Amino acid sequence: RKEVEQDPGPFNVPEGATVAFNCTYSNSASQSFFWYRQDCRKEPKLLMSVYSSGNEDGRFTAQLNRASQYISLLIRDSKLSDSATYLCVVNGGGGAQKLVFGQGTRLTINP
Amino acid sequence: EAGVTQSPTHLIKTRGQQVTLRCSPISGHTSVYWYQQALGLGLQFLLWYDEGEERNRGNFPPRFSGRQFPNYSSELNVNALELEDSALYLCASSLWGQGIDEQFFGPGTRLTVL
Numbered sequence: 001r002k003e004v005e006q007d008p009g010p011f012n013v014p015e016g017a018t019v020a021f022n023c024t025y026s027n028s029a030s031q032s033f034f035w036y037r038q039d040c041r042k043e044p045k046l047l048m049s050v051y052s053s054g055n056e057d058g059r060f061t062a063q064l065n066r067a068s069q070y071i072s073l074l075i076r077d078s079k080l081s082d083s084a085t086y087l088c089v090v091n092g093g094g095g096a097q098k099l100v101f102g103q104g105t106r107l108t109i110n111p
Numbered sequence: 112e113a114g115v116t117q118s119p120t121h122l123i124k125t126r127g128q129q130v131t132l133r134c135s136p137i138s139g140h141t142s143v144y145w146y147q148q149a150l151g152l153g154l155q156f157l158l159w160y161d162e163g164e165e166r167n168r169g170n171f172p173p174r175f176s177g178r179q180f181p182n183y184s185s186e187l188n189v190n191a192l193e194l195e196d197s198a199l200y201l202c203a204s205s206l207w208g209q210g211i212d213e214q215f216f217g218p219g220t221r222l223t224v225l
Contacts, residue, residue: 032212043201043216044154087154091212096167097142097205099214101154 001026002103006088009105017078021105023071023088032091033064035073037084038104044087047073075107083109113138115217117202123223124192132187132220136204142166143185144205144214145177149198157200160185161207189222197224 006023013019025033033050048055050062050071061074071088088102116135124130136143145157156169160179174190183204189196199221203214 034213041199043218046213046215049213097144097159097161097207097212098156098167098169099144099146099154099203100156103153 003027003092003100004088004090004102006086006102007105008103009107011105011107012110013078013107014110015078015080017109019075019078019082019107021073021075021086021088021107023073023102025069025071025088025090025100027090027092027100028069030069030090030092033062033071034089034091034099035060035062035071036087036089036101038087039084044089044101047086078109080109080111083107115202115204115215117200117217117220119220120218121221121223123225125225126192126194128192128224129188129190130192130222132189132200132202132222133184134186134202134204134217135184136202137215140204140206140215141183142205142207143179143183144203145185145187146201146203146216147171147198148201148219149195154201158187192224194224197222 035047036044038044050064054063059076063072085104087104092098142161159167177187179185199219201219203216205214
């Protein structure tokens with residue numbers, strides 16, 4: 001079983017739609033959780049950290065369920081510029097400071 | 112504020128050669144991380160340096176090594192290059208020492224081994 005598993009995708013949705021990504025992680029000792037986006041042949045860029053209480057940043061909402069070891073990302077009113085690969089990322093925990101990346105989900109927003 | 116910088120941007124080497132990649136963290140960040148993104152394999156953790164010391168290492172052979180300098184910049188060395196070392200090598204930095212563990216990535220060095 002992979003340490004971090006994401007929806008396989010790809011997702012193709014029309015502009016303005018709401019998109020939800022899900023992710024599960026296997027290491028219950030994990031302490032920090034993130035969503036990154038990566039454009040083609042570019043570096044990953046931090047989209048948002050994910051907190052236990054859930055957090056929102058504009059059109060983006062992230063949720064964490066520690067009991068189920070489940071992370072989600074919701075994008076509302078999607079824009080063409082949201083087209084990218086979204087990476088679910090977990091910090092390995094135990095002070096290891098090792099980010100473990102999911103395989104990513106490719107999102108394409110269509111006009 | 113300048114982000115993480117890496118050099119060179121692209122590199123072509125042949126099997127058996129050695130390569131050195133360089134990274135400068137965001138000003139004030141003391142932790143530097145190296146990741147490998149090979150085609151079809153996703154990002155894999157290589158090394159973590161903080162305050163000049165190696166703190167953690169991923170599942171890579173010893174021919175992958177590095178160091179961190181007093182100014183917190185870092186270099187990654189790969190000896191005896193193999194074809195499967197062809198990848199995008201990403202450096203990231205963080206303020207781990209201040210309890211902030213978000214990592215910010217540089218643009219990467221794309222290494223091609225022929």
